[in-house]
Amino acid sequence: MSATQSLQRTEIRGRGLGVNAGELLGRSSVFLPFVFVVVFFFIPMGWLVATSLSTHEIGSPPEFTGTLEHYARFWTDPFYLETALWTTIKLSVLSTVFALLIGYVLAYYIAELPPQRRGLITSMVVVSLAVNIVIRIFGLNVLLMNGGLVHSVFGLIGMPRIRIMYTELGVLIGLIQIAVPYVVLPLIGVIAAIDPALKEAAASVGANRYRTFWAVTFPLSLPGVVAGTLIAFTLNAAAFAIPALMGGGRVRMMGMMAYEQAAIQGNFPFAAAIGISLTILSLLITAIYLFVVSRTFRTLR
Amino acid sequence: MSDSIDIELSHCGKRYRNVDVLNDVSLQIKRGEFVTVLGPSGCGKTTTLRIIGGFIIPDEGQVTIRGRNVTHLPPYRRNIGVVFQNYALWPHMTVFEILAFGLRIRKLAREEIARRVDRALEMVRLTGLKDRYPRELSGGQQQRVAMARALAIDPEVIILDEPLSNLDRRLREDMRIELKRLQRSLGVTMLFVTHDQEEALSMSDRVVVMQSGRIQQVADPRTVYERPANSFVAGFLGSANFIDGDVLAIEGNERGRVRLAGGSVVDAYAPSGVRSGDKVRVIVRPEWMLLRREPSPVAANEFSGVVREVIYEGAAVRYGLSPDDGSDTLLFLQERSNADVLEPGDKVRINVSNAVIAED
Incomplete structure (x- = not known):
């Protein structure tokens, strides 16, 4: 017991x-x-x-005083507003829009493929992400530099030999190239998951392919569009390597400017203020974007 | 109901990777008819429906709808209402938007669209839910919206791909009656695809039984059940006993006498192709027999046997019978209205009241 x-x-x-x-x-x-x-x-x-929020004194470490002078400097000086801020917004928004256009077409094509081939091409997109960004930029460099492939072809077909490398256009192309895979990947999954019967149902009531796309496929792919563009935008707003290597010091984006202030000028407090401003700016634009999307397509709650 | 043909398939065939999924399918459906295509999965019934809908172009043959050759027309130029198995309701649209979509494409005036949406919802007895999204509706309500969407565009014909298979049993039985009522009151031609034989028998004017990409029989429900053309049709619609035998004689009016494998002789329905002396299979459904306890006077179409198994099912009792002539066990179904329940081992006389000679 x-x-x-x-x-x-x-x-x-x-x-x-x-x-x-x-x-x-x-x-x-x-x-x-x-x-x-x-x-x-x-x-x-x-x-x-x-x-x-610290004061900057050359030769001594930053001292926390709660000062807003660095923010004041950034947000009032026309040089920073017009050059860094505007360039950053313009290039990151434009590159996101172009990456979406290119990425959507790619993702739509890939999602419509039979599953086996879809896997192969999707992995090609993933591989392009695996290549180091600096190596990709040097590849673009060869293509776009004066005397490079694009330049020569433009000359041959009689178009003006415009300068691409070390201009805003060059940086834009670089940013788009980096962003496209980030747009494509989430979109493939979302588009491929749309029940084909939904498209057939649209066709059955009289919608041609164009109409079916805008009424059914595109609205249902919005979660992928939002995910892809948000990644692309935040990535490109904070871009450093591309403007540094493809802008030739002429195209000033905020990430690069923060680096210059910290590494070259040794002004850590001002660099930090630029960094925080960039973060707030990204969050703000993201919030506005999400608000507009959810208002326009209220049904995607 | 006029006699004009709404849907005509002539010699349609479709192959995928050299496998025939559809082989020489011809079918005519009259205006106002309710036709069911019945068969097991992979028999080609869905392919047939998708060819009519325009989602598949047949490799050979022709599809005609109200006299118009639509074989190569895309779905959006056919004016056919389609009800999909999973309903395929657009999740980002309200019920109103779903029904109005096809009408907006037709560039109807705003008031006309509102009027026709209301009318379609009334037809399926679903009003007051216009602002709901599909996920806010029950399965039965979604089914009605899918039906209303097909009706709203005022189609020439409506095709339905197993529309009731996702509903639970009670609802499915209600929807059968509802759908049939709707079809009859509107006089709209419907082609209904299902693997459910009960659905096919209870709703259709005619049933098309398919197997392996071919049509096996086309007839009204009573004929396909009581005069199945071959053993596949007999076995797929309900249960059946198949007994080998030899045709002794054909006596006009499609009656034949057959000697069964065990030696007993029965009368059976003989389709026109059957000749005296043919080796055939006789189809006897479990409820086409009567049992009598022995001893009883010997009568025509009878042989004796022993009860082997008894399966009590409440409304009916199923028996496994062993004929004394040594042939295979027969399945017998007895309605429980009057008779006693027999015991295993009971000796009985088996009277075959109806039998059909299979054409295969």
């Missing part, structure tokens, strides 16, 4: 231990990523905000 009792107790205790160990594992599996995000994202961001 007592032996049975003690056996039961052991069992209960054993089970209790198991639950605790499981809970511990369960909690830590949430806890550790949480710690990671706090340590490697929120702390540096907080440090950056604090730096942007």
Whole structure:
């Protein structure tokens, strides 16, 4: 009798231990990523905000005083507003729009392929992401530089030999090239998941392909459009490598400017203020974009 | 109901990778008719429907709708209402927008669109839900919206691809009656595809039974059930006993006498192609027999046997019978209105009241 009792107790205790160990594992599996995000994202961001609110003295480390002078400098000086801010908004929005146009056509084509071939071409898009950005830029360089392929072809067909490399156009082409795969990937999944019967139903009530696309396929692909364009936009708004390597110092985007202030001028507080301003700007444009999309297509709640 | 032909398929065929999914299918459907295409999955019934809808172009043959050759016309130039199996309601549109879509394409005036949407919703008895989205509707309501969308464009014919198969049993039975009522009151030609034999028998003016890409039989529900053309049709619609035999004689009026494998002789319906002396299969449905406890006076079309299995099902009882002549076990169905329930081992006399000689 007592032996049975003690056996039961052991069992209960054993089970209790198991639950605790499981809970511990369960909690830590949430806890550790949480710690990671706090340590490697929120702390540096907080440090950056604090730096942007510090005074800058050449030769001494930034001293936190809560000053807004760096923000005031950035947001009032026409040089920064017209050059950096406007160039950044213009190039990141334009590159996103073009990446969407090119990416949508590609994604639509890929999504309509039979599944096996779809996988192959999708992996080609993924591979293009795997190539280092600097290498891709040098590839573009060869194509676009004076005397390069595009230049020569333009000359041959009698078009003016316009300069592309080290101009805004060159940077724009670079940004589009980087952004297209980010637009294509989410779109392939979303377009391929649209039930073909929905398109057939549109055809059955008299809609031709064009009408079916705008009434059914495009609205249903909007989640992919939004995801792709948001990635492309935030990536390009913060672009550094492309304006640095393809702009030749002439095309000034905010990411590059922040780098210059920090690495060349040694003005960390001002660099931080530019960085934070860029982040706020991106968030603001994103918010406006999402608001407009959800208002226009209210049914995608 | 006039006698003009609304849908005509002549010698339609379709191959995928050298496999015939449809083989020489010809069919005429009259105006106002309700025709069901019935068959197991892969029999070509959905291909047939999609060819009529214009979603598949046949490799050979011709599709004519109200006298117009539409074989190579895309779906959007056919004016056919389609009800899809999963309803295919556009999730980003309200019920009103879904029904109005086809009417806007036809460039109707705003008031006319509103009027026709209302009328279509009244037809399917679904009013007051115009501003709902499909996901806010029950399965039955979605089905009605799909039906209303097909009706709203005032189509020449309506084709339906297993429209009731996603509903639960109770609702499905209600919708059968509803759909049939609608079809009759509007006089619209409907082609209905299903794998459910009960659906096909209870709703149709005519049933088209298909297998392996070919039409096996086209007839009214009573004929396909009671005079199945071959053993596939007999086996697919309900259950059937198949007994091998030899035709002894054909006696005018399509009656024949057949000696069954075990030696017993029965009368059977003989289709016109059957000749005296042919080796044939006789189809006997479980409810086409009567049992009598032995001893009873010997009568025509009878043989004796033993009850082997008894499966009680409430409204009916199923028996497995072993004929004394040593032939295969027969399935027998007895309605429970009057008779006693027999026990395994009981000796009985089996009276075949109806039998059909299969054409294959």
